[in-house]
Structures are given as structure tokens and as C-alpha cells.
Amino acid sequence: MTKTQQVLLAQRPTGLPDAGTWNLTTTELPGPKDGEILVKISFISLDPAMRGWLNDVRSYLPPVGIGEVMRALDIATVVESRHPDFAVGDTVSGTFGVTEYAISDGRGVQHVDLNAASGPTWLGALGMPGMTAYFGLLEVGKLQAGDTVVVSAAAGAVGSVAGQIAKAKGATVIGIAGGAEKCRILTEELGFDAAIDYRAGNVLKQLREAAPKGIDVYFDNVGGEILDAALANLRRGARIVLCGAISAYNEQKPPPGPSRYMSLLVFRASMTGFVVFDYADRYPEAGAQLAQWLAEGKLQSREHVVEGGVGGFGEALNMLFSGANTGKLVLAI
Numbered sequence: 001m002t003k004t005q006q007v008l009l010a011q012r013p014t015g016l017p018d019a020g021t022w023n024l025t026t027t028e029l030p031g032p033k034d035g036e037i038l039v040k041i042s043f044i045s046l047d048p049a050m051r052g053w054l055n056d057v058r059s060y061l062p063p064v065g066i067g068e069v070m071r072a073l074d075i076a077t078v079v080e081s082r083h084p085d086f087a088v089g090d091t092v093s094g095t096f097g098v099t100e101y102a103i104s105d106g107r108g109v110q111h112v113d114l115n116a117a118s119g120p121t122w123l124g125a126l127g128m129p130g131m132t133a134y135f136g137l138l139e140v141g142k143l144q145a146g147d148t149v150v151v152s153a154a155a156g157a158v159g160s161v162a163g164q165i166a167k168a169k170g171a172t173v174i175g176i177a178g179g180a181e182k183c184r185i186l187t188e189e190l191g192f193d194a195a196i197d198y199r200a201g202n203v204l205k206q207l208r209e210a211a212p213k214g215i216d217v218y219f220d221n222v223g224g225e226i227l228d229a230a231l232a233n234l235r236r237g238a239r240i241v242l243c244g245a246i247s248a249y250n251e252q253k254p255p256p257g258p259s260r261y262m263s264l265l266v267f268r269a270s271m272t273g274f275v276v277f278d279y280a281d282r283y284p285e286a287g288a289q290l291a292q293w294l295a296e297g298k299l300q301s302r303e304h305v306v307e308g309g310v311g312g313f314g315e316a317l318n319m320l321f322s323g324a325n326t327g328k329l330v331l332a333i
């Protein structure tokens with residue numbers, strides 16, 4: 001038996017999750033059966049999508065049930081194995097949840113090479129956010145060299161990689177982020193051509209100044225007023241990549257629709273939603289390219305690691321909604 005702390009969903013939140021949303025418990029796990037492994041978690045990925053998984057609605061994944069271990073992607077070490085593909089000491093990634101230890105049958109579990117990159121990088125630029133940026137920009141956004149690309153939540157996990165991919169592919173890249181320091185990081189450290197601080201107000205005016213010829217690709221992570229500002233400044237044939245809408249995730253009423261949606265007609269533009277999991281069979285291709293850009297220095301992986309253990313999960317998750325993270329937010333266990 002292995003004792004483990006876990007975070008369970010206690011009740012569905014309305015608005016921002018709070019202490020009543022979560023139940024920190026300690027339980028005993030049995031040893032792995034034939035075909036199973038026991039893993040010890042080292043890093044838990046914190047993702048805006050987790051907020052959506054708490055709602056009892058139809059989505060691309062079923063909601064987390066009340067009393068279930070909160071769903072999460074993790075990096076872990078195999079500590080016991082009765083599975084032919086995994087040996088004790090292997091480092092792996094998988095959806096083990098918000099827990100210190102987990103039993104798995106190996107489905108969806110991948111080996112991870114810590115000599116190639118750190119655990120947090122495997123959850124960030126080389127993990128799901130990196131794949132999201134890659135396929136969102138290149139497949140959904142159909143990025144071309146010379147395009148003017150705008151990325152929102154640009155200092156975050158997906159946005160920071162999307163902007164750097166666009167630069168590597170020869171685009172002019174404008175990032176939108178909250179605060180002067182994040183904007184400085186975008187232009188001085190991550191190679192963006194310009195950055196807009198949406199908290200300084202009038203995003204539309206700032207966008208028109210930064211992209212006077214209009215936007216070819218808008219990679220949208222936030223929705224809301226920033227999406228409207230981008231819609232008002234499109235170029236003919238523009239592609240809007242609907243990656244996420246974090247500004248609405250904790251709203252208790254559906255947000256108003258984008259008021260400028262007629263720009264799609266005027267500028268013969270498109271807006272396409274996507275879910276990264278649909279590209280799972282092409283992750284190796286994206287992973288190889290992202291690893292090459294990392295090695296060549298064309299891509300920097302930024303991670304924001306919070307030391308808090310499983311008990312720090314609820315507070316760490318909410319950092320995504322206040323903008324307290326820069327780069328990929330990860331909880332160290």
C-alpha cells in the first residue's frame with residue numbers, strides 16, 4: 001500500500017474556484033496489478049481547460065465527477081512496474097491527476113527523456129501547450145511568411161510558443177499581454193516585434209498602431225473585448241484561430257457574442273476552433289520541430305514553477321485567471 005495525498009472535486013464552482021471547490025484527502029493505493037504501474041508524480045500541469053472540466057456540460061472531454069481525483073497532466077517516475085513497457089526509474093508523462101502517487105494501466109502514458117529537456121518543459125513547449133501553438137498556428141491559422149500575426153495571452157504557455165513559432169516562420173508578431181513587465185519579456189526576451197499591454201486600455205487603438213496594414217492571423221487565447229478589437233483590424237483573408245477564451249471561463253452568464261463578427265464577411269475572413277487532441281497522431285512531428293527550434297535557440301521555453309505540493313493546487317490554478325504566471329504554470333510535488 002502507498003499513502004498518497006490527492007485533490008478531489010468537492011463541488012462545482014460558480015465563478016472562480018475557491019477552497020470549497022476542492023477536497024484534499026489522503027488515501028492508500030494498492031500495489032499495481034498485472035499490466036499496471038505505480039508512479040510518483042513530480043510535476044503537475046496547471047491548465048485553463050481545467051476550469052471547463054469542472055462544469056457539468058457536454059464538451060470534448062467528460063466533466064470531472066464530484067468526488068473524483070481532479071484530472072491533470074503530470075510528469076512522474078515509475079516506482080513499481082508490472083507492465084512490460086515500463087521499468088522502475090522510467091520518467092513518464094500521463095494524465096494521472098492531482099495526486100502524489102497514481103496507478104495506471106499505461107494507456108496514454110509516454111516515456112520522457114529528461115536528458116533532452118526538464119519535466120516542466122515536457123509539460124510546456126514540448127508538451128500539450130507546444131503542440132497547441134504548433135498546430136493552431138500552422139494548420140488552423142495557415143501561417144505564411146510575411147504575415148502579420150497577433151497573439152493574445154502572449155506571455156503564457158501557448159501564446160509564448162505561438163509567437164516564437166510565427167517569428168521562426170518569418171512573420172511579424174505582435175503579442176498582447178497584461179502589464180508592462182510581460183510586454184518587456186515579449187519584445188526583449190522572446191523576440192516579438194511589438195507588444196500591447198491590454199491593461200493599459202484601448203487595445204483597438206494600440207492594435208491599429210502596431211499593425212497598420214491589419215492582421216493576417218489572430219491567435220485567440222482570451223476572447224471577449226480583445227477578440228473584438230482584433231476583429232476590427234483584420235486584413236482581407238485573415239484567419240482567426242479560436243484556441244481559447246479565458247476571459248469568459250469564470251463568468252456566470254454566457255458572455256456577449258463578438259459584436260464585430262461582421263468583419264469576417266467584410267474581410268473574407270474565417271474563425272476556426274480546434275482541439276489539440278485531434279492532432280495526437282502528429283505530435284511526434286511537432287515535437288521534433290519544436291525540439292530542433294529549442295536546440296537552435298529559435299524557441300525559448302519559459303516555465304513558472306510553483307512549489308506547493310498537491311495542497312497548493314487550488315491556489316496555483318487560480319494564478320492562471322489573475323495572470324500571475326509568465327510561461328507554462330507547473331506545480332512541483
Ligand SMILES: NC(=O)c1ccc[n+]([C@@H]2O[C@H](COP(=O)([O-])OP(=O)(O)OC[C@H]3O[C@@H](n4cnc5c(N)ncnc54)[C@H](OP(=O)(O)O)[C@@H]3O)[C@@H](O)[C@H]2O)c1
Nearest residue numbers: 048153156157158177178221243244245246247275276323
Ligand atoms: N484549443 C486547445 O486545444 C487548447 C489547448 C491548450 C490551451 N488552450 C487555451 O489556450 C489559452 C492559453 O492557455 P495556456 O495554458 O497557455 O495558459 P496561459 O496563457 O499560460 O495562462 C493564462 C493567461 O491568460 C491571461 N488571462 C487570464 N484572464 C484573462 C482575461 N480576463 N483577459 C485577458 N487575458 C487573461 C493571463 O495573462 P495576462 O497577464 O496576459 O492577462 C494568464 O497568464 C487558454 O484559453 C486555454 O484554454 C486551448
